[in-house]
Amino acid sequence: MKTSLIWNTTLWIAVFTAAGTMAASAETINAAGATFPAPIYQKWFEEFHKAHPDIQINYQAIGSGGGIRQLTEATVDFGASDMPMTNDELSKVSKYKVLHFPTVLGGIVPTYNVPGAASLKFSDATLSGIYLGSIKKWNDAALKKDNPGVNLPNEDITVVHRSDGSGTSFVFTDYLAKVSPEWKSKVGVNTSVNWPVGLGGKGNEGVAGLVKQTPFSIGYVELIYAVQNKMEYGLLKNAAGNFVKADFNTVSDAAAGAAKDMPADFRVSITNAPGKNAYPLSSFTWLLIPDKFTDQTKKKSIVDFLQWMLTTGQADAQALSYAPLPKSIVAQEQKQIALIK
């Protein structure tokens, strides 16, 4: 009895040690960054690991700012961000140059709580006016003009924005700055800004919760969040002058619209993009990849992953409510992979 117990233990130890060495022999790659694309990144890294058992990519969703910081200090192998790195941030990276690879697209939608008013339309001027605090009532002439025939109440608008710094706010303020010179000069663009009016909710769920509970309020959340929670959301007027509802196609159209003038480094904002059906509050999310690796096996693993992500991986996007990249952009990115040395 006793000996068999000892034997058992020894066997188990042997098994664990073997498993340990096996795990250690796999190449481990560490990445950190944006939270918005984290669900699809986790899925990608898991599937890629299944296809390539020797490569294990760990992703920590610590936020875009954190991803950029860790990449700058070279404590991760690559980063991820919801906004492109600024020139200032790029100049601080000394060990290598950073390449931007768009992975998927996301949209941001206006969500509101106005009893009896479904599918409201917002033109660029009304949305910026509401967030600047110059449009105060739901029955404002500008809102009435956007929504003919809708019975808008004579109630104060309660504005809700994100309280935590986020890529979502970055894209939202980027859009407002493009369509409103007043927003650009008074507030500006950042993950967190000095909001002229309103309440702050933490995360998509915080904003959605406040909007849901506060009658006559308006907020903004990520398209995926709205889709997954079956929320009503409004239409936005795009640069071509059409009111567009956000979905995978209109968001992908925004990227396609921007593809023609795509800068070589992919650092581009596609808010208010041209195109008949382009949804104006759309954005890429990026992987930030160093252009030089000292460890060539690591380099090969990452290059393999990028190739896989741009082809097989894109098929996973819609199932998780992300908009896939248009083909034209995939082709441009595949060329950039060659720059990784």
Add this chain to the structure above:
Amino acid sequence: MGTAVVTAPPQSRARNLGKLFRDGDQITHFVTFLFAASVFLVTVFLVYELWIHSGPSRAKFGFGFLTSRTWDPVADQFGALPFIYGTVLTSFLALLISVPLGVGAAIFLAELAPPRFSNICTFLVELLAAVPSVILGLLAIFTLVPIMRQSIEPFLKHTLGYLPLFQGPAYGVGYLTAGIILAIMTFPFIISISREALLVVPREQREAALALGATKWESTWQVVVPYARLGIIGSVFLALARALGETMAVTMVIGNNTGIHTSLLSPGYTIAAIIANDFSEASGDMYLSSLVELGLVLFALTMVLNAAAQLLIIATTGKGSKQP
């Protein structure tokens, strides 16, 4: 060889060591000293880190940081006043509610309630103290905030609306809601510790009071409570410390608005909330270091209030009835 010569001293040293071990006093002294010192070292290290990393912000804004109302990450202009105001105001509101409630409940549980009931209640109170703040925050969003918006805030506006404290739109979120959720989080501490303090008051004290013809209430209020005063004050300051530093639940219900408002119904901000909200996405050195400086300010605020607490205790003990 010289083994005999070499081995002799260690042997006697070993005997000395053995003696030390047997006594244990010195070792206990040393080990516990190390433990106590580690608390001190961690505090010093914390202040040092906060001080170093807030360097750029301290250099740029100086003392103006404490009085500026602007928090503009785009323009790199940062000031702490709205957050200091929000932190102090919400903590004050919390104590205003939780101290009478907590001390009252403790007096009932320790002095008046049947022991069995008291034990069950205390158990529940301790459970309440263990509820994670994020859970309380979620509960607040879904239950407290609607009640505040639909009933309490309109009522306050209707009855006390002439005061500047109760004006403006009723959002449901704001200083008052944050104060209430903080009160809910802190009063279990006050009950639990105050009850313990009241229970250890010697029986003779009560008996003497009763023998002098005091009623039950007089003996409780004039003899037992003053005797347990130190413990009760201690519980209040523990509650204050928790209220000052509470992050998640407050962030969820305070409205996160960087203005300074007189009305308790207005949305506001606290130091802990802005750090939690902005830290993960803060890019730029000045932004980060301003957030670290806010941490330093919160630390200083806690120190100042704690010191004030100590002084208060010393003052009241000096003047009050001498402990036998």
